[in-house]
Structure formats: structure tokens, C-alpha cells
Amino acid sequence: MTVAEPVLRILNGRLAGTEKQLPDSGAVSIGHQFWHDVVVRDPATKGMAVDLALAPDGAAQATVLEGEAELLGSTIPVGGTAIVPPYVPLSIGGIAMAWGERGSDRWADATGLVATVPAPPPAPPSASDHAWAFAGRAGEGAAQVFTRTRLAIVAGAVGMVALASAAVPMVDALHLRGTPPERVERAMAKAGLPGLSAHEDATTGAVTVTGVVANDAQRTRAVDTLRDTGIAGSVAVLTSADLARSAVDVARMNGIQAVARPIGRTAIELRVTPMAPEDEQKLAQAVRGDVRALTRLSLRDDLPPTEDVPLKTVQDATKKVSTVVGGDPAFIQTVDGARYFPGAVMPSGHRLVAIQGNMVVFEKSGRQTRVAF
Numbered sequence: 001m002t003v004a005e006p007v008l009r010i011l012n013g014r015l016a017g018t019e020k021q022l023p024d025s026g027a028v029s030i031g032h033q034f035w036h037d038v039v040v041r042d043p044a045t046k047g048m049a050v051d052l053a054l055a056p057d058g059a060a061q062a063t064v065l066e067g068e069a070e071l072l073g074s075t076i077p078v079g080g081t082a083i084v085p086p087y088v089p090l091s092i093g094g095i096a097m098a099w100g101e102r103g104s105d106r107w108a109d110a111t112g113l114v115a116t117v118p119a120p121p122p123a124p125p126s127a128s129d130h131a132w133a134f135a136g137r138a139g140e141g142a143a144q145v146f147t148r149t150r151l152a153i154v155a156g157a158v159g160m161v162a163l164a165s166a167a168v169p170m171v172d173a174l175h176l177r178g179t180p181p182e183r184v185e186r187a188m189a190k191a192g193l194p195g196l197s198a199h200e201d202a203t204t205g206a207v208t209v210t211g212v213v214a215n216d217a218q219r220t221r222a223v224d225t226l227r228d229t230g231i232a233g234s235v236a237v238l239t240s241a242d243l244a245r246s247a248v249d250v251a252r253m254n255g256i257q258a259v260a261r262p263i264g265r266t267a268i269e270l271r272v273t274p275m276a277p278e279d280e281q282k283l284a285q286a287v288r289g290d291v292r293a294l295t296r297l298s299l300r301d302d303l304p305p306t307e308d309v310p311l312k313t314v315q316d317a318t319k320k321v322s323t324v325v326g327g328d329p330a331f332i333q334t335v336d337g338a339r340y341f342p343g344a345v346m347p348s349g350h351r352l353v354a355i356q357g358n359m360v361v362f363e364k365s366g367r368q369t370r371v372a373f
Contacts, residue, residue, distance in 0.1 A: 027053035034230040044093035207233030267296035317346040330355040
């Protein structure tokens with residue numbers, strides 16, 4: 001059966017009757033968080049999400065992304081899939097929904113099947129609920145003891161109701177819980193990711209999270225945490241391994257063999273081949289200047305030199321078919337278009353010092369090599 005104008009309709013709860021146009025084919029995500037294609041902001045759906053994929057032939061398949069779902073009395077666990085016929089309720093957290101043709105008479109069938117779906121748990125009491133409860137307690141027995149004091153208490157309680165009802169929707173608008181960057185930073189700290197900073201773009205309003213995390217798993221956690229805040233933005237954090245790789249790159253750009261490993265979130269150990277103390281100091285300054293996120297650098301010069309294969313041709317340095325192009329300055333060009341000018345570090349680890357006549361001068365670990373071309 002082909003559905004010409006497919007929609008998703010909420011069948012129960014406070015959002016009952018709400019519809020969302022669905023694409024003719026493809027998948028849509030349904031869940032509590034704002035990043036879903038179809039957002040069901042009901043307390044009962046928190047921590048639950050499904051993908052609903054519609055095929056051109058009118059079939060639909062649900063895949064549970066988070067939590068679990070119910071279909072005709074059967075529970076679909078996270079990662080599970082099920083075929084969902086049109087007008088048959090699928091529920092997450094007790095919120096029933098179905099898909100079908102907008103305006104079809106068969107929606108009555110879907111509504112009738114909702115009786116088999118357990119009712120969603122009641123939402124936690126809001127600020128206004130607490131205020132009304134207090135007003136009720138304050139007004140108990142007012143008919144018997146209608147004193148001026150009691151009237152003042154009741155009036156104050158009613159005022160609390162009005163204040164609570166008006167204040168709750170305005171909290172975010174007035175930034176009473178903090179600006180978006182502040183809220184993101186608090187969320188990151190709560191997720192076990194301290195030390196990250198959030199900055200808001202003045203033009204777009206998007207938030208960018210920067211800083212250093214220990215590993216890729218923490219970077220993924222930062223992405224998930226930002227998404228769960230419902231605040232638009234991106235994550236541009238580095239890992240400790242990124243810092244180590246950057247430090248090695250700085251050493252190699254200076255013609256020094258090096259390896260590095262993280263010894264803390266923003267600390268690394270850099271091992272290099274034996275070098276003079278003044279050269280160590282220059283290297284440390286270069287690394288700290290280029291890798292600014294480092295808070296601690298442990299430099300050791302006990303790395304054994306690798307066994308170098310003597311350069312016999314320019315190709316030994318570039319690892320590719322190459323030619324030397326004369327000019328001012330002259331340069332080496334490889335078959336894939338890469339160009340190396342004097343000062344560049346070759347794939348072999350040698351630094352191109354100069355091109356003099358028909359000779360190319362390379363340097364590595366303080367030793368120069370001349371290759372004819």
C-alpha cells in the first residue's frame with residue numbers, strides 16, 4: 001500500500017493530535033532531544049529514540065536507537081528493528097504514535113489500539129504545581145478562620161503561582177541559568193570534561209567548544225554532551241595524542257628525529273636523538289611556541305638514531321619519481337605535483353638545504369649528504 005502524504009501522529013499524552021509531515025522515503029529520527037528530526041518533548045520520552053524508515057512501497061521499519069519501544073505488546077530493545085504497519089501504534093515511554101495518510105478514516109483504528117499502550121508516567125510537578133499546592137494548604141479552613149492574616153497568606157500564595165508560571169518560560173530568555181556558553185561549560189564539567197571552554201559567535205550565535213581531552217572517547221562524549229544541551233554549536237577539541245603528534249612534527253621540521261607520548265591530558269614526553277643542551281632549549285621553545293595547549297613538556301635526548309639508508313638519488317629522499325626544476329629558487333617536484341623548496345623536510349626525514357648546480361644538498365641529524373642529478 002502506497003501512502004501519498006505520510007504523516008506521523010501522536011495518539012496520547014499531552015501532545016495527542018500533533019502531526020509531523022514525513023518524507024516519502026528515507027529515515028527520520030524520533031525522540032526527546034532537539035537534534036532529532038521529530039522532537040517529542042514529553043518527560044516520558046527522555047532517554048528514548050527510534051528511527052522510522054519509510055520505503056517507496058509503503059512499508060516502514062523502526063530501529064530503536066535509545067531505550068526501548070513497544071509494538072502490539074512486544075518490546076523492541078535498543079538496536080532492535082520491527083516492521084511498523086500504517087495506523088498501528090508504536091510507543092516510546094508510553095507515548096503512542098502511528099504513521100499513515102493525512103486525513104485517512106483509518107486513524108480511528110489507530111486511536112482504538114492506543115488502549116493497549118500503557119499510559120505514560122506523570123510528569124514531575126512543576127514550579128506552578130508546587131505553588132498551587134502551597135496555596136491550597138494555606139487556604140484550608142479559610143471559611144472558618146477568615147482573618148486578615150489568612151487572607152494575606154492566600155494572596156501571597158496566589159502571587160507565588162503567578163510568579164512561578166510567568167518565570168519558568170522566561171528563564172532561558174533572560175539567561176537566568178547563564179548564557180549559552182556558560183550552560184555548555186557547566187554541562188561539560190558535569191559530564192566529566194573539565195577544562196573545556198565554550199565561545200559564542202557574535203554573528204551566528206553558535207557555540208564552539210575548545211580545549212584538550214584525553215582521548216577520542218572523551219571527544220565523542222563532548223560532542224554528545226553539546227548535542228544534549230539543545231544549543232547549536234560545534235566541538236573543536238584536541239586530544240592528548242594530537243599534542244604529541246604536533247610536538248613530533250615541530251622536531252622533524254627542525255631536522256630532529258623524535259617520538260612522543262602523552263603523560264597527562266596536556267602533558268607529553270618528547271624523546272629526541274642526542275643533542276647539545278642549547279639545541280634542546282631551542283627545541284623546547286619551538287615546541288611550546290607551536291603547541292600552545294601544552295602545560296608540561298618532558299624532553300629526553302636518549303632516542304637511538306635510526307639506521308639511515310644512504311641517499312643515492314633525489315628519489316630516495318622524496319620516495320617518488322622526482323625531478324629538479326631550475327630557477328630562483330630551484331626546487332624538487334615529484335610525479336604527483338608536490339614541490340620541495342630549500343628548507344623543506346623530505347619524506348625521508350632529510351632537510352633540503354640547497355640546490356647547487358647539478359648537486360642537491362640534504363641534511364639529517366647534523367650530517368649533510370650531496371646527491372647529483
